[in-house]
Amino acid sequence: MSNESDVPTPPRIQIDQSDGITEATFPRHHTDGVCVRELYEFAAELSEQTDAKLLVDMQGLPMVTSGMAGILVQIQKMFRHTGAQLAVVVADELMFMQFKAMHMNQLLQLFHSREEAVAAFK
Numbered sequence: 746m747s748n749e750s751d752v753p754t755p756p757r758i759q760i761d762q763s764d765g766i767t768e769a770t771f772p773r774h775h776t777d778g779v780c781v782r783e784l785y786e787f788a789a790e791l792s793e794q795t796d797a798k799l800l801v802d803m804q805g806l807p808m809v810t811s812g813m814a815g816i817l818v819q820i821q822k823m824f825r826h827t828g829a830q831l832a833v834v835v836a837d838e839l840m841f842m843q844f845k846a847m848h849m850n851q852l853l854q855l856f857h858s859r860e861e862a863v864a865a866f867k
Contacts, residue, residue, distance in 0.1 A: 788820040797829035832862035
């Protein structure tokens with residue numbers, strides 16, 4: 746008989762790097778306080794590189810939590826001071842509307858696809 750603890754669980758955040766862009770995705774398809782903190786801590790380390798490019802892909806998440814929205818704004822502020830860049834992919838139209846309702850489109854670079862976000866990096 747298998748114990749549930751024997752079943753590997755995906756990490757809260759998956760980090761991949763390609764062509765000078767660091768991409769954060771959420772393999773569990775939800776975010777919680779620990780996930781938000783891990784994203785912020787990773788971004789803080791990344792912000793030490795002045796040419797850092799972070800793409801946060803919200804694909805697969807059913808909604809954006811207030812904690813996640815707030816931390817994305819904090820990351821954007823941190824990146825402005827260091828010259829790093831942040832792009833957020835919001836492929837789901839309802840979630841995109843949620844971001845716009847919170848006026849996040851005025852604070853963050855939001856994109857409907859990963860390709861649009863990658864193309865927007867300078």
